Amino acid sequence: MANRDLQHYNNAATAFRTALNTNVITLSMNFVEVNGKVKEVCSTRVEKYLILTQASRGVHGTVIPGCAETFESQSQSRGSGESSRRFRDRHQKLLRFREGDVLALPAGVAHWAYNDGDQPLISVSLLDTSNEANQLDQRFRKFFLAGNQQREQHSQGQEGRGQSQQERGQSGNIFNGFDAEMLAEAFNIDTEMVRKLQSQDDERGFIVRAERFQAVSPQWEEEEQERPQGEWNGLEETLCQVKLRENIGNPSRADVYNPRGGRISSLNSHKLPILNHLQLSAERGVLYRNAIMVPHWNKNAHSIIYVTGGSGRIQIVGNSGRSVFNDQVSEGQVVVVPQNFAVVKKASEEGLEWVAFKTNDNAMMTPLASRLSAIRAIPEEVLMNSYDISREDAKSLKYNRDEAIILGPMSRSSRQHDA
Numbered sequence: 001m002a003n004r005d006l007q008h009y010n011n012a013a014t015a016f017r018t019a020l021n022t023n024v025i026t027l028s029m030n031f032v033e034v035n036g037k038v039k040e041v042c043s044t045r046v047e048k049y050l051i052l053t054q055a056s057r058g059v060h061g062t063v064i065p066g067c068a069e070t071f072e073s074q075s076q077s078r079g080s081g082e083s084s085r086r087f088r089d090r091h092q093k094l095l096r097f098r099e100g101d102v103l104a105l106p107a108g109v110a111h112w113a114y115n116d117g118d119q120p121l122i123s124v125s126l127l128d129t130s131n132e133a134n135q136l137d138q139r140f141r142k143f144f145l146a147g148n149q150q151r152e153q154h155s156q157g158q159e160g161r162g163q164s165q166q167e168r169g170q171s172g173n174i175f176n177g178f179d180a181e182m183l184a185e186a187f188n189i190d191t192e193m194v195r196k197l198q199s200q201d202d203e204r205g206f207i208v209r210a211e212r213f214q215a216v217s218p219q220w221e222e223e224e225q226e227r228p229q230g231e232w233n234g235l236e237e238t239l240c241q242v243k244l245r246e247n248i249g250n251p252s253r254a255d256v257y258n259p260r261g262g263r264i265s266s267l268n269s270h271k272l273p274i275l276n277h278l279q280l281s282a283e284r285g286v287l288y289r290n291a292i293m294v295p296h297w298n299k300n301a302h303s304i305i306y307v308t309g310g311s312g313r314i315q316i317v318g319n320s321g322r323s324v325f326n327d328q329v330s331e332g333q334v335v336v337v338p339q340n341f342a343v344v345k346k347a348s349e350e351g352l353e354w355v356a357f358k359t360n361d362n363a364m365m366t367p368l369a370s371r372l373s374a375i376r377a378i379p380e381e382v383l384m385n386s387y388d389i390s391r392e393d394a395k396s397l398k399y400n401r402d403e404a405i406i407l408g409p410m411s412r413s414s415r416q417h418d419a
Contacts, residue, residue, distance in 0.1 A: 050105075050126045050278070050357055051105070052101075053097050053122075057099065057116065057117040057121075058113055059094050059097075059113065060096075060097050060103060060113045060245075061091070061111060095245050101245050101247050101249070102245070102282050104244050104274045106274070114210060124355070127140055144206060146173055147202065173199055176200065180195070183197060242273070243273070246272045248284040248355075250265075251286075253265060256404055258406040260408030260409070261291035261406035261408040262291050262347070262351075264284070264405060264406065265285075266284075269361035275361040278361065280361060281360060281361050282356065282358065283358065283363075285345075285356070286351070286352075287312065288408075289349050291346070291347050292347075292406075293345040294368065294369045294373065294405055296343065296365045296368055297343070297366055298337065298365050299340065299366055300339065300363060301359045302338055302339050302358065303357070303358050305334065305354050305355075306333075307330060307334075308353045309331050309352075309353035310347060310350045310352040310353050311350060312328070312329060312346050312348045313326070313345070314326075314327065314329050314343065314345050315343065316342070317342045318341050319340070319341075369401055371403060376398045380398070
């Protein structure tokens with residue numbers, strides 16, 4: 001692991017635990033080496049779960065109760081002049097993911113991931129416990145099916161605050177708490193296998209190196225084939241077959257693009273319908289050097305911004321009209337923007353990149369400047385009286401910027417100044 005990558009990971013992990021100190025939202029981050037595997041994790045309390053993958057590629061498995069084991073690995077043997085098949089393993093479907101993919105997980109599902117790329121995999125997760133599926137308290141819990149979670153709790157010590165002594169003392173997976181003889185009978189296995197299942201002597205934590213990993217999954221070419229529009233009959237979109245992945249890193253699929261300023265890609269429930277169930281969405285932003293994303297507010301969502309590259313300045317203004325945040329940000333840092341608080345971003349000379357998780361499946365923003373702004377929608381007379389300005393100044397306020405959401409840099413000589 002490169003020192004630079006490790007430092008960014010450590011900085012981000014610390015920021016996640018301090019920047020978002022709420023009772024209902026948790027941010028977490030995993031750093032998985034090449035050939036590393038995140039063991040099975042069952043989050044039975046969290047309905048709202050979004051995972052952003054950064055760098056590398058891999059395989060992700062989600063275990064949904066009651067769904068068929070539709071993937072089969074096989075070997076072929078020939079006999080009597082005919083080809084015969086002998087199936088070795090069956091499991092639920094697997095998804096391939098790559099950089100820029102967003103994975104959405106419903107409540108109570110077990111999941112795992114494997115990094116089969118050529119560089120470390122970084123994943124950033126948003127977990128929200130404010131949902132009807134959560135019938136416990138608002139503290140997020142992970143239930144591990146494999147591995148020993150003690151190492152994770154040690155590295156994320158602040159998440160352990162509020163746990164009882166009994167909970168902290170029992171830091172294994174869920175099988176660890178069962179009687180060995182009971183498990184041996186339930187699985188029809190010997191006691192030595194039970195010890196393995198309970199991970200009693202396993203100190204590797206919940207991320208392990210898997211040198212031999214041959215679970216079957218479709219190739220990108222097969223998986224990327226999309227069914228023509230109009231062929232869905234309404235019965236096929238069951239939980240077993242629902243789409244769980246969408247990419248927001250492809251520049252050619254940007255929703256907003258300014259060749260002088262940058263681009264914005266949004267992921268909402270119109271593009272990934274399961275987000276309607278999760279009530280979450282995501283945004284990927286790229287600002288070129290010295291460009292600005294217009295001042296705006298999110299009318300129906302909180303926004304959790306994770307800086308993925310470059311640096312810049314972010315300013316946030318609250319309902320009192322005072323600045324509540326005004327600082328430089330860089331890769332690995334997290335900034336939280338509450339609903340209706342106004343925010344503006346400006347890139348530095350090296351540009352600025354971020355991903356924002358939003359707590360609404362169709363988050364809507366209202367720009368304060370530019371062609372689509374609230375200011376432009378207001379009559380000149382209202383602006384003149386509200387700000388005590390002339391008609392000419394009101395026109396300048398409304399029409400001096402004709403771009404949409406991303407504003408390219410302006411030279412000092414081209415800026416409007418007082419007459």
